Amino acid sequence: MLGNVEPVIGIDLGTTNSVVATLRENRVEVIPDDRGNRLHPSVVGFTPAGEVVVGHAARARRHVDPRNTIYSAKRLIGQSIRNPTVRLAMSTLPYQCEEGPNEQPLITVRGRRYTVPEISSFVLAHLKRCAERHLGAPVSRAVITVPANFTDAQRQATKHAGELAGLKVLRILNEPTAAALAYGFGRALDARLAIYDLGGGTFDVTVLQIRDKIFEVLSTGGDSFLGGDDFDRTLVDRLAGEFMMRERIDLRDNPEAWSRLGTACEQIKCKLSQEEVVAGTIHDLAVGPGGRPLQLDFEVTRAELESLIEPYVERSVQACQEVLVAAGFTASVLSDLILVGGSTRTPLVRRKVAEYFGRAPQTRINPDETVAYGAALQAAALVSGGLDPARFYSLLLDVCPRGLGIAVAGGYNETIIEKNTPVPVERTRRFTTSKDQQTEVQIQVSQGEARLFADNERLGVLVLQGLPPRPRGETVIEVTFVIDGDGILNVRARDQISNQETRATMQVVGAPTRDDEGGAPPSLAGSGGLLPSAL
């Protein structure tokens, strides 16, 4: 039936690896690259010849050419470079990254500056090409997944990356929700699930209810800077410390060595999932007296790794508790526990999570591919709609993972849309001018639940322009905040007196300005007090 329709794809755009899948003849297919690999490293390499390589070809360049091989872009996308957690992530990246306009990180490679969405767009374009070759048809529409706790800005930047890659982004989908779609596909279920998703750089936990192809997310939470990379970093610190003690050389000063140590630690961590002890040698880390190459002999036990990473795992269990409370559940009423993300292979993680939820995790779905699988299903559901029962795959009732608020008098945050509200959702608030003849008002917008505005994540400034000049307090603007199915904020505004639409634009912090990819950057200067009127 879908024979003549252009195929749609689902993309799990990961920190470390990406996966692309499609629904064909009622079966989900994971799409390989031209060498048959189903996991595509999210790495972009810039060769001396001026070529851009992506995936396995790029990953092979990481140690040869670390300064021109970009990975972990997902840790930077849509974020302010001033964010302390971004700075921490950057401290371990060997490539050059500095502050651009609007606080966004810009990456310099071979004398050219790239925005983070541009880097991610290379990965997405690669996946699009893989799909086109595999399916033998053009592909122009996709669902792309993101961690549930991604902010508005991170979602927008991801969507933007998709567009730069020539894809119409049908939906920005939350990763744990995608996993649930995959789990529930083709089965008549009445179930309550917990999805624990620990990837390379992010952690999400989601509780949802499934009934008759309807997937209702009850609550979601997590930590946007917690993942397997933190596990690697604990090992890197431990081994770099050992090298420092023995050789009096700080490996941080040498990006090539630092990058090799990082990869070695990742491998040690993975091996320790199967073995109790891992020992070996990392060669050519530095040059010693007389030009002698220096190496590091190491031995790490699983118990040692577990004691290093335990605080991180505990943090994730804490988040599970919060999400269950928000869903109004106790762990005992859950029908199943799903683990997603490569880092859930770590035995300590499996043990702690099983212990907390009081059950063993299910094993019927592949943790590496399940998110892309769900994304492919959602893509199919979105293009076919749901009015024809024969083609009704599923309906997803997802939530906004963070509250949306505005700054009000006294430095407080007024919540406009609460965390865990099903999307799409809209809320209307009325605002008045506070100065005579005021024609422009600015509203500070944030995401988060803290009482004080400054304690939340600053999203940006909402600017209402072209207001008719009137005495203060006379102009009443009705502002409708809409969080769409992508979890992205849209705003529209209306002047209550003239009943005219008012120009309302959001200026999002950390987003590429038009200038960086051609055009003029928006100005954040200027002011005009705007205060909420009585409710």
Place this chain on the structure above:
Amino acid sequence: MSTPEQVRAAIREFVDRAHAALDESDYYRVLGVSSAAGAEEIRTAYYRLAARLHPDIHGDSVEPEFRLRLTTVFSRVVEAYKALSDPRRRAEYDEGLAQGMLRLTAGLKVRPRPDQGIRDESARRFYQLAEKAMADGDGRAALVNLRIALSSEPDSPILKAALARAEEMAARR
């Protein structure tokens, strides 16, 4: 069996009617359940409506104007469901509904005390009196109190904002 086109037409008619009646409907009416409905019945009603009104069900072929209305109606369904599916909120809602409040909007959380930003003791006292007057719908009494408060702290943005609200309220009466 009705065709997808017939279903679509029926939903459109429903959405238009619901959209027009939103401001007069309480949450029970929005969900189409009785005020005695139990948790399971409320969830079932929500799922039934979601399967008709969620914008995703309509694919990406609907015109933007209809999508806006759809989002508004679906959003109200969600609001009703969120309020009625949580026993505490439902009790709070029922209490307000008995006094004619159709929506549970403000007051879900403890609201911040904005007067903490006012430094002057006496200004704060008159500000509180003004807020109380506004809560009672008396804009003119609020204006009097706010002017007194502003005389001791003329630069306070909180007081200025409150004054703007009080003026608006007084002008409407």
